[in-house]
């Protein structure tokens with residue numbers, strides 16, 4: 009607040025101006041007269057030191073008057089405003105009258121205050137009663153302060169009590185004692201802030217207080233109106249700053265200025281306490297005495313707040329009784345920003361706190377710190393690598409590698425990791441790792457559209473028998489293809505129709521078994537590779553496997569392999585002992601051999617049907633068909649619901665020039681119809697037309713029926729499932745999601761590989777680079793021609809081209825393996841990949857390039873080689889600037905004040921310093937550039953600028969700074 013004049017201060021304290029003048033002079037303050045102004049800090053100190061005494065003196069004089077008000081509970085009333093404000097708080101606690109009110113707060117506070125204990129309590133009690141009466145008076149001189157407190161309430165109130173009781177005199181005595189006690193506490197006034205306030209206010213009112221003497225009592229001082237407040241609970245409050253506080257505040261007393269929260273109460277709780285107490289005391293002295301004294305006292309006691317202020321004094325303490333309030337006050341103070349400083353905390357926080365947090369979260373395993381999870385689930389596709397896992401949980405793959413190493417497992421970042429290892433890592437890092445197969449992922453995707461693949465809709469009654477789907481497997485050259493061809497011819501229906509003319513990947517034949525026409529569907533792709541590939545995709549198209557064994561050759565490696573695959577898939581086997589037309593045929597031997605593998609012929613008591621046939625001579629083909637039907641009937645329940653949206657598998661697919669994507673699908677359940685919206689793998693569309701194996705259009709395909717579907721947007725992969733959905737939109741959405749997932753998976757694999765390649769290349773090859781190629785062609789002539797032409801490409805010594813393998817024929821998995829191991833690219837000249845080579849190449853990130861024209865291959869490879877050449881650079885001068893002035897900065901170094909004389913000067917460009925026409929220094933970095941006070945990226949000719957050259961200070965007026973940059977020269 010504003011400055012206060014001596015006479016105002018005197019008035020406030022209820023004494024004569026000369027008294028104040030004298031005291032001020034004692035304090036060493038230079039004051040001339042009653043109208044001299046006193047600075048707030050001085051007022052503060054003054055009130056702290058003499059306020060109590062003076063006010064008590066004053067109070068003494070006015071005592072009478074004071075009392076009046078105080079006493080009655082009514083006290084509050086008069087006070088009105090203050091009282092009211094304080095009232096609320098007080099109310100509760102206050103058991104007693106007005107005064108109590110004040111105390112009340114304290115009371116609550118009490119708890120905390122705890123400190124106060126002993127002494128006070130006693131006193132408190134006494135006081136209490138007094139309190140009730142009110143009054144003020146009390147205050148023993150010395151004690152003054154404390155007494156003021158008033159408290160009343162509960163024990164603690166003690167202090168207050170003293171004051172309060174205040175009944176004038178009588179109380180006084182009591183108070184006295186306590187005072188002592190409290191006082192002990194800190195000297196109230198010491199804390200500049202708190203005290204001040206406390207005192208300040210109180211004083212005023214309390215003046216009386218000072219006198220402690222009850223006698224004088226507030227009454228005397230008429231002015232004391234405040235007393236009223238005091239009396240009223242309100243009074244107290246004021247100190248606290250609490251609402252009540254305000255009231256109290258009225259007093260212009262500079263001391264009150266509290267502003268600083270601290271002032272208020274030092275301790276949160278504190279403030280209230282004391283102050284109030286005081287009040288109580290007050291009434292009379294509202295302050296006066298009480299206030300401060302009390303405060304201090306309490307404060308003291310409590311220790312805590314003690315200091316603070318008088319008022320607040322010890323919150324707890326003070327209030328002895330009531331610590332309760334404190335609470336509140338405390339809060340309030342908090343609001344002010346207590347001590348401390350939030351700011352400081354905030355400043356430090358962000359970074360420091362995050363680090364701390366991460367540290368806490370990061371367990372150290374094997375010396376590596378990796379952030380720990382919260383037990384969340386991480387789904388990984390089967391065969392995922394540590395890099396995949398690291399990406400999902402946002403950590404460095406290298407840390408996981410190191411961590412695993414310390415756990416005893418040596419795994420590279422890109423290597424596929426088994427489920428157990430992920431489980432182990434998950435446990436360590438607090439994640440639940442779920443290895444999800446692509447099929448599971450797809451299932452989830454379909455579920456999100458409320459679709460389910462793989463099960464029939466409806467109940468038993470809806471299921472209808474369907475033909476078995478058969479795959480023919482066996483050793484090389486044992487006659488699989490021949491047999492499939494022969495069986496086509498065996499198709500009774502086909503025979504009538506004139507034979508099958510189309511190969512669509514699967515076909516159906518009809519035969520008669522026990523007089524019934526039975527159909528059988530054959531997958532027209534022999535060999536267990538296709539069968540296995542489908543299974544790898546989670547597709548099981550086959551119901552029965554026909555194992556072809558040449559009677560003249562017997563069981564061979566692939567025979568065993570095939571039967572193992574079939575067994576693993578749980579597919580019943582029918583053995584076709586082929587080539588019985590050959591002389592060397594020994595069908596019995598085959599039976600004997602296979603028995604050793606668990607396939608025991610029925611005639612030997614087993615359950616496997618062996619059928620002797622000749623594909624070439626078309627012998628006993630009907631017998632084989634019958635055996636298939638019988639086996640199906642005996643071991644399988646082949647039924648499906650034909651009345652639902654169709655589902656099934658893609659058996660084969662390709663891009664047809666005229667018809668676009670074409671896919672042969674095998675319906676497994678439901679009926680596929682022209683016009684259906686279908687999604688097959690990442691392809692979708694509406695079935696525009698369907699053809700059967702005869703090349704004829706069909707409108708519908710029921711379970712086990714293969715059909716060639718036209719109308720898809722893309723070519724799906726063999727083994728992928730198809731499903732009919734409600735509309736095209738849903739089909740598109742599902743397909744798009746599948747596609748993006750596949751793309752992401754593929755990119756992830758490739759990305760990893762590239763990174764590794766780059767790393768290895770830089771490590772192993774140093775400056776030179778090498779392009780490894782594997783050449784595959786349709787004929788040896790083309791491969792040689794290609795290699796010769798490549799050898800003639802001249803791109804200098806920096807790049808080496810190396811053909812690490814060459815050969816005739818399809819691109820095989822072996823080729824891909826080698827390419828992956830050597831970071832090579834495979835060039836296919838008029839050849840295509842074989843088997844799973846494409847799939848493997850995708851997985852390994854091996855690039856396969858196909859050509860049918862040699863010069864095109866040469867051209868592209870040459871371009872690739874050039875792309876690998878290190879770029880060449882040339883210097884391009886940007887501009888020059890003349891140094892006109894030099895500004896020296898201890899921080900930045902010498903700053904050149906320049907005028908751009910030509911071109912442009914650009915920040916971060918290169919620069920050279922030219923002095924007297926000679927290059928004084930070259931290849932400098934133009935690290936900062938300014939126009940006026942702004943950082944700029946460039947300054948053009950005719951403008952002034954300030955610039956610095958990183959780490960270079962040897963500049964002089966008249967020097968020229970030439971700015972240039974290096975630009976890449978495109979290769980011819």
Ligand SMILES: Nc1nc2c(ncn2[C@@H]2O[C@H](COP(=O)(O)OP(=O)(O)OP(=O)(O)O)[C@@H](O)[C@H]2O)c(=O)[nH]1
Pocket residue numbers: 482483484485486487488489490491534586587588589590621622623624625
């Ligand atoms: N004598 C005789 N030769 C047969 C019979 N079945 C197949 N062959 C011949 O055996 C050879 C191999 O027949 P494929 O049908 O190509 O045998 P595959 O098992 O399909 O062979 P891959 O496709 O290489 O696995 C051909 O020359 C056929 O003509 C048969 O029943 N009797």
